[in-house]
Ligand SMILES: NC(=O)C1=CN([C@@H]2O[C@H](COP(=O)(O)OP(=O)(O)OC[C@H]3O[C@@H](n4cnc5c(N)ncnc54)[C@H](O)[C@@H]3O)[C@@H](O)[C@H]2O)C=CC1
């Protein structure tokens with residue numbers, strides 16, 4: 489099985505890294521193209537994959553082809569490779585906004601497509617990916633695609649109408665969580681903690697809290713209540729966060745994020 493990437497930037501690197509690390513496809517069977525020499529060299533040095541400047545070469549050689557360019561470059565990239573893409577190949581897309589209907593129209597022929605939305609924690613094997621296969625994807629293809637996508641974290645098949653919500657809640661959300669960690673650390677620094685130590689404390693608190701949600705399956709509100717002692721420190725922090733519109737800010741940010749995803 490040969491795996492190809494068109495665009496060898498951040499997400500492509502995270503995805504191929506997970507797949508190689510899990511031993512699902514060896515580096516020698518992975519080929520990537522990028523218009524930037526620096527982008528090609530980066531993944532070649534880091535993962536030992538084959539690289540080329542020719543997108544068509546990747547489209548011709550790959551059994552599974554990941555389109556890992558920015559959404560703005562999808563149309564021109566598909567235009568460039570559409571003649572090389574065969575019916576027995578599988579195309580995996582990772583861009584927000586690019587619907588299965590739009591993708592099928594761009595290829596102009598029956599193509600097996602799995603539309604996905606991954607996220608950057610894939611880099612450390614803790615990604616969250618949503619997958620939507622189109623009607624041409626067989627059960628065998630789907631099982632293999634899920635195996636690949638599961639190499640760098642969790643993966644779930646979702647109906648396509650949910651994908652903009654996925655962009656908001658997991659595709660883009662690492663950025664908001666990093667902002668939260670940064671802000672938490674700033675607060676600790678303001679209280680006298682050295683910065684490096686503050687990042688460690690903040691990140692481990694977020695990591696542990698996320699693990700509690702996943703492992704206990706308790707309502708996040710119940711877990712919050714477990715931290716809040718009567719007349720204690722936490723409820724005072726919760727009061728100030730509510731006053732500042734903390735939860736509403738996150739909800740509104742996700743609505744804006746999903747809106748842009750729909751418009752791309
Ligand atoms: N960064 C993230 O957190 C996530 C990104 N995505 C999606 O993944 C895709 C890639 O994003 P990133 O890896 O972050 O971007 P990136 O900018 O790191 O990588 C894109 C690569 O594509 C190359 N490229 C541009 N035009 C090209 C062309 N015509 N032919 C070949 N290569 C070309 C660029 O030189 C660059 O190396 C985007 O569609 C993005 O929306 C999805 C989920 C999360």
Ligand SMILES: O=C(O)[C@@H]1CCC=N1
Pocket residue numbers: 584655659660
């Ligand atoms: O910001 C973006 O457009 C991409 C999609 C999801 C995360 N990053």
